[in-house]
Every structure is written in structure tokens, then in C-alpha cells.
Amino acid sequence: MAAETAPATPLSPAVFAILLSLARGExxxxxxxxxxxxxxxxxVQMGPGTLYGSLDRMMRDGLVEETGLTDDERRRxxxxxxxxxxxxxxxxRRLAAAVAGARSLGxxxxxxxx
Amino acid sequence: MTQSVQxxxxxxxxxxxxxxxxxxxxxxxxxxxxxxxxxDAFSDTSLSRRTLxxxxxxxxxTSLIKEHLAMLLxxxxxxxxxxxxxxxxxxxxxxxxxxxxxxxxxxRQGANDPQIALAxxxxxxxxxxxxxxxxxxxxxxxxxxxxxxFVIVYDDRGHPLASQAQLDGQIPVPPQGAxxxxxxxxxxxxxxxxxxxxxxxxxxxxxxxxxxxxxxGFVLAGxxxxxxxxxxxxxxxxxxxxxxxxxxxxxxxxxxxxxYTRPKTA
Numbered sequence: 001m002a003a004e005t006a007p008a009t010p011l012s013p014a015v016f017a018i019l020l021s022l023a024r025g026e027x028x029x030x031x032x033x034x035x036x037x038x039x040x041x042x043x044v045q046m047g048p049g050t051l052y053g054s055l056d057r058m059m060r061d062g063l064v065e066e067t068g069l070t071d072d073e074r075r076r077x078x079x080x081x082x083x084x085x086x087x088x089x090x091x092x093r094r095l096a097a098a099v100a101g102a103r104s105l106g107x108x109x110x111x112x113x114x
Numbered sequence: 115m116t117q118s119v120q121x122x123x124x125x126x127x128x129x130x131x132x133x134x135x136x137x138x139x140x141x142x143x144x145x146x147x148x149x150x151x152x153x154d155a156f157s158d159t160s161l162s163r164r165t166l167x168x169x170x171x172x173x174x175x176t177s178l179i180k181e182h183l184a185m186l187l188x189x190x191x192x193x194x195x196x197x198x199x200x201x202x203x204x205x206x207x208x209x210x211x212x213x214x215x216x217x218x219x220x221x222r223q224g225a226n227d228p229q230i231a232l233a234x235x236x237x238x239x240x241x242x243x244x245x246x247x248x249x250x251x252x253x254x255x256x257x258x259x260x261x262x263x264f265v266i267v268y269d270d271r272g273h274p275l276a277s278q279a280q281l282d283g284q285i286p287v288p289p290q291g292a293x294x295x296x297x298x299x300x301x302x303x304x305x306x307x308x309x310x311x312x313x314x315x316x317x318x319x320x321x322x323x324x325x326x327x328x329x330x331g332f333v334l335a336g337x338x339x340x341x342x343x344x345x346x347x348x349x350x351x352x353x354x355x356x357x358x359x360x361x362x363x364x365x366x367x368x369x370x371x372x373x374y375t376r377p378k379t380a
Binding site: 030034049051057075076 | 158172174178180184
């Protein structure tokens with residue numbers, strides 16, 4: 001069962017950014033591309049080929065799924081699965097621990113934005 | 115039609131053309147969505163044309179490579195397919211090894227044939243009291259060049275008493291270990307590479323037999339292995355070519371089988 005396996009962290013930047021984008025709700029392809037391009041979305045420059053290739057593999061790994069809803073024949077919507085949600089949280093915790101470690105070393109200001 | 119719409123139509127047509135380079139399964143599953151994403155990106159005014167074109171071009175190059183590699187892995191790296199190929203390759207390798215080793219052994223063992231009879235006959239003569247110099251034929255054989263079988267008689271300590279053959283003008287002596295073995299077992303059949311002076315690389319198919327009786331010693335019957343080794347090399351080449359051919363057929367068959375049974379689900 002996909003949901004029972006251990007989180008596959010660390011995630012690749014593209015997978016992390018897509019999961020983060022879908023954590024805000026169901027999205028279609030270009031909405032995800034826009035989200036991940038923004039600094040707060042991961043700052044990943046991603047074209048359609050990389051996006052759909054990543055989505056294809058993420059669907060096979062059980063991280064995301066199609067909603068089945070379309071607002072157009074060509075726009076397909078995607079959402080997180082329970083496994084995708086838990087992998088994202090595990091990755092965020094891993095990154096948070098790394099940021100806390102960097103703060104304790106004085107590499108980042110305490111309480112500041114990275 | 116405005117310039118902007120014309121540009122969009124032209125670029126979209128180019129992009130649609132480029133999508134044909136993706137693997138069929140991927141294109142069928144996502145081609146329309148990718149075109150829509152391209153169209154959406156083109157309509158997004160926050161993204162400059164130059165940035166979009168650069169992004170799409172880089173994406174095409176990297177994702178094309180990635181998707182083709184993924185397609186190849188899906189097609190050919192399936193455990194059942196690889197397992198079959200490995201088993202067939204192991205069988206082919208075993209068969210090629212047998213094709214080499216069986217004729218090689220037959221050739222090598224056959225190279226001893228006249229020497230076995232020569233050594234036995236000469237040992238029998240010496241045991242009957244015939245003098246070594248009288249028992250050994252007078253004709254001289256150059257061990258390095260001639261393929262004629264020859265005989266040499268040694269005393270019980272391994273010193274030569276009479277010889278039909280010479281190497282670089284001297285009578286070669288086998289290692290003492292060979293004589294010790296023959297003392298215990300009566301006979302030894304070896305591939306012998308005598309080293310005398312500047313002569314190297316002469317290999318002899320030698321049969322050494324014990325001489326019993328009042329004057330014990332040893333008889334060595336030998337023959338240059340040049341011709342036998344040449345035939346062994348021919349066998350080795352044929353077995354090697356057979357192996358390459360079989361591995362090639364297995365690889366092609368595996369590739370064809372993998373292609374026709376490749377996963378077709380999106």
C-alpha cells in the first residue's frame with residue numbers, strides 16, 4: 001500500500017514544489033507552473049514537459065491524483081493524496097530542522113526570513 | 115488577425131511539432147495538456163516572451179531526454195525481461211565455453227598420442243638392457259622448429275644420457291619435480307616450456323616414463339606443440355565468434371520482446 005510506505009525524503013526540488021503547490025488546493029497544469037516559479041513556491045523554473053513528466057511519476061508513486069474534473073478538455077486538475085500530504089509534511093519538517101540548525105550556527109538570523 | 119495572435123499561433127504550431135518528439139505514450143497522455151499549459155503561459159502577461167521561449171526550449175531539451183530514458187527503462191529494465199536475458203546469456207556463455215574447452219582438450223590430449231607409444235617402447239628397450247645411445251635414434255631434431263616427435267633418456271638423477279633432439283645446441287632437462295612425480299606414479303604427461311639460452315616460448319607436449327631395472331632412469335618423448343596450439347587458437351576464435359553471435363541474438367530478441375510487450379498504460 002502506498003500510504004503505508006516510509007516518506008521518500010529528501011524530495012527533488014520539482015516534486016517538493018508541486019506538492020507544495022497542490023497543498024493549497026486542486027490545480028491544473030499552468031497554475032502549478034506559476035506557483036512553483038514563485039520564490040515562496042520553491043522558485044523552480046518548470047516547463048510543461050518537466051511538469052507533466054513529474055506529475056506522471058508522482059501519480060505512479062501515489063503522491064498525487066487527477067481529480068477527474070476539467071474546465072476544458074485539455075485542462076486536467078490534480079490534487080494531493082494522503083501519501084503526498086504526509087511526504088510533504090515530512091519534507092517540510094526535514095527542511096525546518098535544517099533551517100533551525102543553520103540558525104543555531106548563526107548562518108541565518110533568529111526569527112528572520114530565509 | 116493581430117500580430118500577437120499570429121505569433122501565438124506560429125509558436126504553438128512549432129511547440130505542437132516539437133511534442134511529436136516525445137515518446138508516444140507520454141504524448142498521448144499529456145500532449146493536449148502540455149499545449150494548453152503553453153497557451154496559458156503565452157497568455158500570462160507576467161511572463162515575457164523571451165523568458166517563456168527560453169524556458170520552453172530548455173524544458174523541451176531536458177524533458178525529452180528524461181522521458182525517453184524513462185521510456186527505455188520502462189521498456190527494457192523490467193525484472194522479468196532482464197532475468198530472462200541474464201539466464202539466456204549464462205546458457206550461451208556456458209555453451210560457448212564448452213565449444214572451446216571440449217575440442218581444446220581433445221586436441222591437447224591428441225598431441226600426446228605418438229609420444230605415449232614412443233616413450234613406452236623406449237623404456238621397454240632400456241629395461242631389457244639396451245644402451246641408451248643405441249636405443250635412441252640417431253637423427254637430430256631441432257625442438258624449436260621441427261614438428262617431429264623426439265626422445266631423450268635421463269639417468270636416475272635426471273642427467274641426460276642420450277638425446278635425439280636439441281634446443282639452442284643443448285639438451286634441455288625438465289624440472290626435478292617432474293622426475294619426482296614420475297618416480298612415484300610411473301608416468302607424467304605435461305606441457306613443457308624448456309628455457310635454454312635465448313630460446314623462449316617453445317612448448318613441448320611431453321610424456322615422461324620411468325625406466326626400471328638395473329639402470330633406472332627416465333625417458334622423455336616430446337613434440338613441438340606449435341601446430342596444436344595454432345588449432346586451439348582457431349577453436350578459440352570460433353567459440354568466441356559463436357558467443358558474440360549468441361549474445362547479439364539474445365540482446366536483439368530481448369529488445370524486440372521488450373518493445374512489443376512494453377507497458378502501454380498511461
